[in-house]
Amino acid sequence: MQAVFKRELKSYFYSPIAYVLIGLFLLVGSILFFVFNLASGYADTTWIFMNGIFILILMIFTSVLTMRILAEDRKNGSEVLLLTSPANIVSIVVGKYLATLVVFLIMTAITFIYPLITFVFGAPFTAEIVGGYIGFILLGASFLSIGVFASSLTENQVVAVITSFVMMLIMWIISGVSGYFGGTIAKVLNWISLLSRYDDFNRGILNFGSVVYYLSFIFVMLFLTVRMIEKRRWSQG
Amino acid sequence: MFPTMIQAGGNKMIEIQNLTKRYGQITAVNNLNFTVEKGEILGFLGPNGAGKSTTMKIITGYISSTEGSVKVGGYDIMENPREVKKRIGYLPEQPPLYVDMTVYEYLDFVSDLKGVDKRKKAGQIKDIMELVKIGDHRGRLIKNLSKGYKQRVGLAQALIGNPEVLILDEPTVGLDPKQIIEIRKLIKALGNEHTIILSSHILPEVSAVCERVVIINKGEIAAVDTPENLSKGLGNASKFSITIAGPKSSVISYIKEIYGVKYVEAGAEKEKDAFSYIVEADKDVDVRRPIFYAMAKAGYPIIELKSLSMSLEDIFLQLTTEEKEVEA
Numbered sequence: 042m043q044a045v046f047k048r049e050l051k052s053y054f055y056s057p058i059a060y061v062l063i064g065l066f067l068l069v070g071s072i073l074f075f076v077f078n079l080a081s082g083y084a085d086t087t088w089i090f091m092n093g094i095f096i097l098i099l100m101i102f103t104s105v106l107t108m109r110i111l112a113e114d115r116k117n118g119s120e121v122l123l124l125t126s127p128a129n130i131v132s133i134v135v136g137k138y139l140a141t142l143v144v145f146l147i148m149t150a151i152t153f154i155y156p157l158i159t160f161v162f163g164a165p166f167t168a169e170i171v172g173g174y175i176g177f178i179l180l181g182a183s184f185l186s187i188g189v190f191a192s193s194l195t196e197n198q199v200v201a202v203i204t205s206f207v208m209m210l211i212m213w214i215i216s217g218v219s220g221y222f223g224g225t226i227a228k229v230l231n232w233i234s235l236l237s238r239y240d241d242f243n244r245g246i247l248n249f250g251s252v253v254y255y256l257s258f259i260f261v262m263l264f265l266t267v268r269m270i271e272k273r274r275w276s277q278g
Numbered sequence: 279m280f281p282t283m284i285q286a287g288g289n290k291m292i293e294i295q296n297l298t299k300r301y302g303q304i305t306a307v308n309n310l311n312f313t314v315e316k317g318e319i320l321g322f323l324g325p326n327g328a329g330k331s332t333t334m335k336i337i338t339g340y341i342s343s344t345e346g347s348v349k350v351g352g353y354d355i356m357e358n359p360r361e362v363k364k365r366i367g368y369l370p371e372q373p374p375l376y377v378d379m380t381v382y383e384y385l386d387f388v389s390d391l392k393g394v395d396k397r398k399k400a401g402q403i404k405d406i407m408e409l410v411k412i413g414d415h416r417g418r419l420i421k422n423l424s425k426g427y428k429q430r431v432g433l434a435q436a437l438i439g440n441p442e443v444l445i446l447d448e449p450t451v452g453l454d455p456k457q458i459i460e461i462r463k464l465i466k467a468l469g470n471e472h473t474i475i476l477s478s479h480i481l482p483e484v485s486a487v488c489e490r491v492v493i494i495n496k497g498e499i500a501a502v503d504t505p506e507n508l509s510k511g512l513g514n515a516s517k518f519s520i521t522i523a524g525p526k527s528s529v530i531s532y533i534k535e536i537y538g539v540k541y542v543e544a545g546a547e548k549e550k551d552a553f554s555y556i557v558e559a560d561k562d563v564d565v566r567r568p569i570f571y572a573m574a575k576a577g578y579p580i581i582e583l584k585s586l587s588m589s590l591e592d593i594f595l596q597l598t599t600e601e602k603e604v605e606a
Contacts (some may be wrong), residue, residue: 044390048376054379064438122374122435126391127340127363 045123045136053144058109061104063148069098074155076180084163086155087173089241096236097222099181100209106144107188108202110137111266115196124274134189134266141185151180176242179255183235184209186262193269211235290315290349291443291473297346299332299497306332306445308497310346316442319469321505322477322490328495329478331371334445337475338368350443364392367441371448377421381412384420385438392439394465402438405591410434410464414503425446426457431460436470444474450483462487516561517586519545520569523552530555532572537562552581 064210073095077088096210113121113217114170123133159165184205191205192198216234219227231237235258292314299307307329316318317504322330333339334486335347339359347354353361363467382403389399410430415423419557420431429452449465450458463478466487468531482492485505493501493508501508522529526544532540537560545554559565573580 044387047380047390048387051383052378053375117375117377118370118372119376121340121368121370122388123391125340125363125366125368126388127393128362128391129359130503148530274340 042128042136042139045128045133046139047138048141049140055104056104056273059144062106062219063144063151064184066098067151069094070152070155074158078155078159081223084159084165085169086159086165087169089171090177091156091240091243095181096164096213097237099177100184100206100213102148102186103141103145103181103184104188104191104202104205107141107185107192108194108198109203110189111192111270112198112201117261121141124270130267131272134193134263137246138186138189142182145181145185146178147172149181157236166245169243171241172235172245172247175247175252176239177250177252179242180235180239183255183258183262186259186266187212190266190269193266254273280370290406291318291351292346292475293349294333294337295347295349297333297336297343297348299336299341300344306497307336310494310497312492312499312501314473314475314504317469318490319474319476319488320402320466320469321484321491322475322494323481323484323491324479324500326476326479326495328494330494331447332497333494334368334447334475335370336367336479338361338366340368340370342415343555347385364439365441366443366445367436368445368446369432369436369449371451374435375428378419380417381407381434382416384431385434388435388438389439394439402440406434406437409437411460426454428455429453429461433464434556442473444468444472446474446476448477448479450478450480458483481557497539516559518559518566519554519582519584520557520587521548521552521554521582522573522578522580523549524573524576525548525551526549526553528533528576529553529573529578531575532578533557535568536565536568536572538568540566549581553605554582557587 055257066085070089072090074086077083077092078086114123120211124130138185156165156170187208188201188205191208192201194204212233212235214234215230219230219234219237232254235255238248238254241248241251290313294310294312294452297307310329310333312320322333322480324330331537332341336343337350339355339362342356346474347356348362349355350362351365353365355362373448376387376539379387383588385403385406386399390401400463407416410433412427412430415427420428423431429449432445437580439511446465447452450461453461462483465474469487476484476488488505491503491505491508492502494501499543530542530544533539533555540560541556541558543556546555550556557569568582569582
């Protein structure tokens with residue numbers, strides 16, 4: 042697991058991909074920070090994280106970050122090395138997932154600069170900010186697991202990125218349309234959606250059930266990824 | 279239980295039993311049975327698409343078989359994949375490289391992946407780089423290496439962890455003649471310490487390197503023998519083609535009288551008044567000299583004489599082309 046993790050993490054920084062993605066993300070984040078906080082003199086940075094554009098950028102970031110993670114191995118044949126090594130598939134998938142997670146965490150850590158600035162110049166609500174970050178990390182981690190799964194479905198990275206982006210969009214749409222349905226359907230949709238739960242965190246509510254939901258979601262996605270790889274071994278060459 | 283497992287393995291390093299792989303309607307490998315002794319270099323020979331690579335992928339655990347069993351060092355690939363994979367170094371047709379890494383980084387990664395002892399790692403990588411002659415390129419990105427060097431890095435990767443068994447899928451494809459000779463030498467040297475299965479569709483390669491050959495065609499074993507025995511052919515006669523200038527009927531009657539000749543047949547007219555003849559004789563008797571003297575005495579000069587002993591190519595073609603039309 043360690044070997045795969047180390048390799049994948051290094052690989053992100055060997056190529057421009059991690060730099061470009063982090064740069065893009067921070068550019069959008071900083072513009073929002075300027076508009077919502079600096080220009081309007083408002084100390085609460087959770088507005089950034091709840092903004093639709095920011096979530097859209099997170100979707101792009103996570104799906105592009107993960108698109109190559111398994112598809113590339115399959116395409117260039119290095120998958121053979123991994124699957125015929127004594128390392129088991131679970132540790133390979135987890136190692137790769139953790140590498141994407143660390144890139145995401147590095148990026149998230151850089152955004153700490155926004156609340157730090159508002160702490161210096163104002164008095165933001167600490168609970169909202171901490172809660173917002175926990176939610177943001179859980180949401181990003183869940184998106185990454187979707188991306189890793191999508192990458193296991195194909196050897197074509199373009200197909201992988203589109204698949205994961207569409208799956209994330211569906212998650213988003215679910216929370217958006219739930220308002221049009223009443224009663225149970227809305228409840229179920231809100232329960233499933235990764236996004237509805239996310240809003241709670243930004244209001245400073247730390248819902249233990251939501252934390253468990255996100256972690257379970259990640260677990261299921263990675264489990265399906267492992268199953269996909271195993272299944273392929275049985276069916277084709 | 280453990281001792282019986284060792285015994286069951288015996289000197290057999292690899293045991294393949296009733297191995298079958300189907301892709302839907304297509305049978306890629308059909309009921310394969312063979313064993314490889316410890317320390318043996320086995321050649322896996324067959325036309326493209328015969329099922330060589332598929333068989334190798336199954337042995338290494340990359341894909342699963344539909345039926346049958348594979349045992350390496352006494353361990354079953356389905357029941358104990360980790361133990362089997364630990365014992366195998368695999369070089370697939372396309373070397374499984376990470377082109378964004380340098381040679382050293384890559385081999386370091388493979389060592390970690392295979393769980394090589396941290397203290398032995400650096401020394402082992404150094405030895406292997408020396409062995410496959412890539413030491414000078416250790417700091418270069420793999421994507422910038424030539425095909426031949428990529429192949430060597432692939433071979434180095436297979437050697438990491440010092441596995442007992444090496445499975446090499448067409449290891450010399452795409453190399454230049456000098457490199458091919460080097461790699462063959464290297465494989466032969468590796469055969470002293472490793473059990474090797476080597477696939478190829480190039481016959482001289484197999485006869486140069488391997489101790490035993492499995493000829494596989496359309497997913498089935500067509501022959502298993504040493505390269506020498508295969509070239510000797512299955513029959514017990516030696517065959518010659520002779521071109522002699524002289525009247526057909528009297529030449530035939532002269533040859534027929536010679537001791538050991540079993541069969542003579544006149545062929546086409548090669549030059550003016552010179553015909554080719556196919557002569558079959560007992561394997562133990564050399565009829566070439568008596569034919570020469572007989573012809574000299576009769577005043578019929580021999581223009582050409584060549585032995586038609588079957589080369590590995592002939593055997594191979596004979597064994598693998600019978601069903602060609604069905605395939606097409």
